[in-house]
């Protein structure tokens with residue numbers, strides 16, 4: 001564990017300095033978990049990218065603490081797929097959606113003005129909406145329904161920063 005941790009730390013520091021970002025920036029210390037919960041999610045380096053259902057058996061709904069979920073389920077890796085599952089709109093369920101915020105400020109404020117919808121209200125049905133973590137960047141996810149109400153009050157938001165897998 002100590003060695004793996006060191007590897008990952010070195011890798012992250014190298015990648016971060018390549019991109020000219022500082023690890024001291026608080027944005028980057030968030031949502032990674034640093035293998036703290038590695039008993040739940042052992043790092044199996046022979047495995048390829050994983051498919052992870054957002055919220056686990058809770059799926060994507062109002063009132064579940066997704067930032068806590070992301071923290072508990074970190075780390076996530078490049079090419080992992082996040083699966084958002086939610087019921088299509090009906091007169092008994094609230095519609096949901098998936099948006100990506102461009103920056104931490106919009107995320108913190110649940111301000112959707114510059115956010116991009118990546119899945120509409122119907123796309124979470126069936127096997128769910130799949131999103132591949134393809135880039136080295138923080139991903140700020142949220143539900144965009146009710147002009148930020150689901151994001152802010154319903155806790156339907158979380159951050160993910162994918163890590164490099166050391167090797168397959």
Ligand SMILES: *[C@@H]1O[C@H](CO)[C@@H](O)[C@H](O)[C@H]1NC(C)=O
Pocket residue numbers: 044045046047
């Ligand atoms: C890692 O994953 C591979 C492929 O899924 C599996 O065969 C292997 O047993 C796993 N190793 C550990 C230590 O879990």
Ligand SMILES: *[C@@H]1O[C@H](CO)[C@@H](O)[C@H](O)[C@H]1NC(C)=O
Pocket residue numbers: 065067068071155
């Ligand atoms: C979600 O859980 C975290 C602890 O992991 C806590 O700090 C935060 O206040 C919770 N958010 C809500 C909206 O309950």
Ligand SMILES: *[C@@H]1O[C@H](CO)[C@@H](O)[C@H](O)[C@H]1NC(C)=O
Pocket residue numbers: 078079164165
């Ligand atoms: C992610 O997947 C793409 C396309 O499948 C592949 O070219 C790339 O090497 C993968 N990246 C990593 C870090 O696994």
Ligand SMILES: *[C@@H]1O[C@H](CO)[C@@H](O)[C@H](O)[C@H]1NC(C)=O
Pocket residue numbers: 091
């Ligand atoms: C709710 O849905 C049912 C069946 O889908 C329909 O019969 C009913 O009229 C709907 N009610 C409202 C208020 O839209």
Ligand SMILES: *[C@@H]1O[C@H](CO)[C@@H](O)[C@H](O)[C@H]1NC(C)=O
Pocket residue numbers: 120121122123
């Ligand atoms: C949601 O997106 C799907 C796939 O792009 C599209 O077929 C569907 O019409 C859209 N639904 C709404 C309500 O916009």
Ligand SMILES: [Cu+2]
Pocket residue numbers: 061062095096097143144145150154156
């Ligand atoms: Cu929602």
